[in-house]
Amino acid sequence: MNSQDTTQNPLKTRIENFYTQESVHYTAKRYDGALQTYPQYIFRRRRSIVAEIIKSILPTFNRVDISIFDIGCADGSVIQYFDNFVDKKFAHIDAIDISEGMIAQAKSTISDSRYNFYLRGTENISRTYSIVTELGVYTPNIQEELSFMSNKLDTDGYIIYGVALRNSIEARIRRRREKNVEFLDTYLTFGQIKQACARTHLEIVSYTPYGIFIPKLWAFPKIAQHVQSCIDFCVKYIPFSTNLFHEVVFVLKKKV
Numbered sequence: 001m002n003s004q005d006t007t008q009n010p011l012k013t014r015i016e017n018f019y020t021q022e023s024v025h026y027t028a029k030r031y032d033g034a035l036q037t038y039p040q041y042i043f044r045r046r047r048s049i050v051a052e053i054i055k056s057i058l059p060t061f062n063r064v065d066i067s068i069f070d071i072g073c074a075d076g077s078v079i080q081y082f083d084n085f086v087d088k089k090f091a092h093i094d095a096i097d098i099s100e101g102m103i104a105q106a107k108s109t110i111s112d113s114r115y116n117f118y119l120r121g122t123e124n125i126s127r128t129y130s131i132v133t134e135l136g137v138y139t140p141n142i143q144e145e146l147s148f149m150s151n152k153l154d155t156d157g158y159i160i161y162g163v164a165l166r167n168s169i170e171a172r173i174r175r176r177r178e179k180n181v182e183f184l185d186t187y188l189t190f191g192q193i194k195q196a197c198a199r200t201h202l203e204i205v206s207y208t209p210y211g212i213f214i215p216k217l218w219a220f221p222k223i224a225q226h227v228q229s230c231i232d233f234c235v236k237y238i239p240f241s242t243n244l245f246h247e248v249v250f251v252l253k254k255k256v
């Protein structure tokens with residue numbers, strides 16, 4: 001069993017409660033309607049990066065029945081988006097979350113027999129998957145989380161891991177200006193994440209940083225939508241800039 005299932009951690013409880021309150025309007029606030037804010041940009045940009053990654057790795061499998069396991073699935077809308085994005089639908093989808101409210105919301109909105117939603121720690125599944133996704137999830141112990149993901153993965157499968165960075169521009173500003181942001185201290189630097197991967201039997205196939213926070217830019221959403229992607233695109237090419245980004249999406253594979 002993963003240690004996250006048993007630890008009584010006040011931060012984890014706060015996160016669970018926060019997401020349970022958010023569950024009824026999770027997708028509407030983040031993914032629906034016109035793009036207005038930097039957080040919405042972050043959620044939507046990650047979703048589109050991951051959708052393209054999934055599309056590009058599917059032809060590498062020499063089987064048609066692709067299964068996927070989503071950790072931190074929220075109300076299920078993101079995994080459903082990926083399922084609709086690819087040409088051939090996934091054969092089997094299992095998804096877990098620490099928030100009871102999110103799981104209840106997912107079960108009430110998605111009634112497709114290929115989908116199964118579980119409160120994390122109650123899933124009791126022994127199978128492995130072609131793809132494991134974990135995007136924007138609270139990770140108090142990355143080493144444990146990497147082995148949790150790896151244990152769920154087929155030998156030829158891929159992990160897609162979107163993880164926020166400790167010293168992004170936004171994290172630095174929020175640490176200085178806001179109270180109750182201790183969750184930022186659970187974030188790691190790009191180097192620490194790479195080191196953690198190196199300690200496993202997973203290799204990094206690729207990584208995509210995104211989200212350079214520019215204060216006040218999103219006061220002008222129509223301009224920001226265009227400028228933000230250009231800034232993200234250009235800053236990527238500046239040496240040693242990765243730690244300034246909000247998040248990195250890693251593609252990981254078992255070492256052969």
Ligand SMILES: C[S@@+](CC[C@H](N)C(=O)[O-])C[C@H]1O[C@@H](n2cnc3c(N)ncnc32)[C@H](O)[C@@H]1O
Nearest residue numbers: 019072074078097098099102120135136137138
């Ligand atoms: C920021 S949202 C991201 C949701 C979705 N993956 C997305 O990309 O929109 C974080 C979700 O992960 C859940 N979560 C946080 N920590 C978790 C953990 N350790 N294990 C499973 N779910 C977790 C939260 O309850 C919430 O639904």
